[in-house]
Amino acid sequence: MSAVQRGGEEIHDVVVIGAGMSGLMAATALADKADVVVLEADDRPGGRVETVRKGEYWINVGTQFTEGTGPLIDALDRHGVEMGSLADTGVALVLNGALVDTSDVLALMLRTRMTFMDRVGMALVGARILSAVPFLESDGRLAKRVRSRLDRRPASDLLRGVRSELARAVVRSWSGQWMGCEPEETAATQLVVSIGIALTDPSKVPNFALPVGGNQTLTDILATDLGERLRLGAAVRSVERSGDGVVVDYVVAGRPARIRAERAIVSVPSDVASRILPDLPHAHREAFDDIRYGRYVIVGFFTEEEGPQPWDGLLGVSTPQLSFQAVFNHAAALRKNGPRKPGGALACFAGGASADALFELSDEEIVTRFSRDLLTVYPQLEGKLGEGIVRRHRRVVPFWAPRGRESLPTLRAPLGPIHLAGDYQLDMPSLADAATSGENAAKAVLSSMGR
Structure with a gap:
């Protein structure tokens, strides 16, 4: 459907803010059922998804x-x-110049040049991680208690009593590579899940x-399918309720513009959402503040x-x-x-x-x-x-400090005509969670519009 002009404003059914994976998926789910426009501040779609290609090879220089x-x-x-x-691919670890497969615990402990204290420290960290892995996906009462305990403790607890500097370096390295943060910054849950996968069997995912x-192959396809409904270089300044709908003020090519719509889906990082949503309730603002980024x-x-x-x-x-x-x-x-x-x-x-x-x-x-x-x-x-x-x-994977995830349910409900989407909404931030969040937001919007 084409936009309607009224008094210098555009009129649409739905406006999506942000063209990362969640925003693109939301707009794609809406495209055949509503008049939707997507506003993206950057000059390219995809958000943290970016790929550089050379011949038949490629490198994901964003999400991996x-x-x-x-x-x-x-x-x-x-x-x-x-x-x-x-x-059938593996994950390896280089310690003191020796490279060993992490799935071979015996080789990890015996074939690397480590002191006795290093071996004790690595064994203790590994045991703590592996003992939690069986409880990470179960819905049983014990599993929920284990996850709750991990959510309340910093990931640095994995190093409690560990005197080996090498073991500490390994845990900090894993925290950095999988989450982009230090162990003391985050609750233990995400780190235990990430390292548990690396230590056991990635093929189980x-x-x-x-x-x-x-990864950009898919975002390129989605962006192409949206065509002129996707507007790049459109920096949103504010998204506010107006009657039963929303009004969105943005700047494109240095000029101010405005869109009125029945609904909005805000699919941007937490700090951006806090800035462009001036009427956020206190609980929502605190929940956004609880989200940190690697x-x-x-x-x-x-x-x-x-x-x-x-x-x-x-x-x-x-x-x-x-x-x-x-x-x-x-x-x-x-x-x-x-x-x-x-x-x-x-x-x-x-x-x-x-x-x-x-x-x-x-x-x-x-x-x-x-x-x-x-x-x-x-x-x-x-x-x-x-x-x-x-x-x-400077801002990639969402993570939470101990107890920070407790505020998360607040961000799963719409703010009247304004719906939120992003990989921070679900349990383990990933491209899959981002896509699911976007599609869920689109379905909620269509339901609220009676479509």
Whole structure:
């Protein structure tokens, strides 16, 4: 449907604020049933989803993996996006120069050069994590008690009584690479889930995969399907109730503009939502304030090696003693069938305090540090690393301090005609949760409009 002009204002059924995964999914679910427009402040859609491509290889320089169930997987299937399976790939850890598979606990404890105190510390941390893993998805009474206890405690509790600096470095590294924060910043739940997956079997995660062409393949498709309904460079200043609907003031190409609509879906990070929603109730403002975001510095490298390589079967390597904390191997999803083709794609991640220390450095300084350390892990890459692709992300994965998640249910209900969407609404922030949140918001909007 086309917009209606009235007194210099546009009139639409629904306006979606933000074109990240949740906003794109919300708008897609609405497109055939309502007159919808999407406003995105950036000059590209996708939010934290960004992919750089070279030939048949790609590097996700934003959100890394696709996993879970629900609308995201349905959309990938519906649009025929080929999925590169990560089944049978592994995760490794580099300690004191030795690389071992984390699923082989015996090798981890015996084949790395660690002191007795280091082995005790690693064993204690591992035991605490693995003892909680069976309770993370169960609905039983004991499982709920375990999760409640983890939600009330900081992730740094995993290090309680641990005197090994190496074990502490490993936990901080895992916290940085999976959540972009330090263990003392977050409740234990998210970190235990993330590390538990890495230590056990990533293939147990439903649909754990890499879309061929990168995560941006889907957001590109959704944005293209929306066409002129998606407006980039449209920075929203305020979203306010007006009668039974909403009025949205924004700036595009340096000029103010206004939209009136029956409903709005606000799908932006918590601090942006607090800023553009001036009439937020106190409880909602506090709930948004409880959400924190991880930060990352990422360097991607397209590589030029030929023949089988030692990292081919690994989707990721943790590197707690280096300038980055993890290496993700995007080409792992392409190594399943046929002979190995030349080249590859690697992404090095630093998160939390490690990212904080890198933000103000030049791209050249960051690439120099990362490439030097990457060669200590895989000297086979000498002379085969392409130009480093640097991204600084100051706000990526939502997380909560101890007890912070208790305010979350407040953000799941609409504010009259204004509905909220984002990966912060569900249990474990991910692309799948973002997509589900967007589609849920769209369904609620249509129901409230009697459609």
